[in-house]
Structure formats: C-alpha cells, structure tokens
Amino acid sequence: MRKTVTILPLLLFCTYANGEINPFFNGYTNQISFNVGAGVNSGFLIPPPSQFVPYTMFQFQYSQPTTFFRLPARKSISAIINVGRGEKYGWNWDDYSIPIAMLSEDVIPLYGNNWYTFIGLGIGMQAQQNARIGSKLVFGFKLGGGYRISECTSIEAFMQHMSNGNTAPENNSYAFYGLGISYNF
Secondary structure, eight states, rough: HHHHHHHHHHHHOEEEEOOTTTTTTOOOOEEEEEEEEEEEEOOOOSSSSSSSOOOOEEEEEEEEEETTTEEEEEEHHHHHHEEOEEEETTEEGGGGGEEEEEEEEESSSEEEEEEEEEEEEEEEEEOOOTTTTTEEEEEEEEEEEEESSSSEEEEEEEEEEEEEEESSSSEEEEEEEEEEEEEEO
C-alpha cells in the first residue's frame, strides 16, 4: 500500500509514451548529439556513483526517430572515444583509450511537457581488444533523462555501461555518468 501511495503522484504528472509523439525529436526527423561522461570503476550494470576514475568518454551520435512496441524511440549510430589518464584502483586507464563504433536504440517509457526518461541498449566494436573487456565486441546499456530547452535543443543526463556481456573471460566494464546536448533538424 505504501509503495502505491508513493508511485501514484508520479503517475499523475507523467504521460505514458506512445509512438505518435516522439519527445526525443519534437516533430523533427534527425538529431545530432554530443555526450561527455566521467568514468566509474564498477562492474555493476547500474554502477554506484562512487570510485570515479581518470577515464572520460566523448560520444558523437546521429539519431532518427523510430518506435519500439509502440513506444517512441530513437535509433542511433555513435562514434565514441574513451580517453584514460593515469592509474587508479589498480588499472592503467591510458591502456583503454580506444575508439568504439556503436549502434543503439533508446526507448522513452515516460515523459512530460519538456522532459523525458529513456532506457537504451546497444552493440558496438572496439578498435582493439584489451585486458579490461577481453573482447572487441561491446554491449551497451544506458539510463537517462532529458529536458527540452528550446524547440530544437535538449540536454540529457545519463548513466552508460559497456561490457563484453560475458562473451570473454575478462568481464570488467566501462561505466560513465555524463551529460549531453542534442540538436534536432
């Protein structure tokens, strides 16, 4: 009963997403985004925001609108470069300064007038295999929220996790908390 009372106010101020309206795009059909993320040393799918490391993600993304089981979504192609600087928690982060190409899809479960939440999955390839991931193949998971600051521009806050999905003996991950800006045209 207590959980129901806690969730009920949230549901009153949210609109369940449908495929006819896509809050990512606000009526446009193309989107470019630039994201920057701070690295976290964690193997969890949703890492705690602790143990920040000298590892930064820079991501350039191009997206188009789509739907996923009638929910508004975006399909994206991304160029990612992870840049390490020094050692921390027993890892030499310089060794993981590797470019990644990724295909992904983000889905919006809830949104309001100028805000939205999203969940995303992706698959990508690293330029080279390394000791942390142990595979060139990389799977991505992303959680986030966005806010439209103008008709064409949105800002987003996100958590992104990339790992080999247990396809190699080394099963550490890259995890990031970050911010991004998107422009629709």
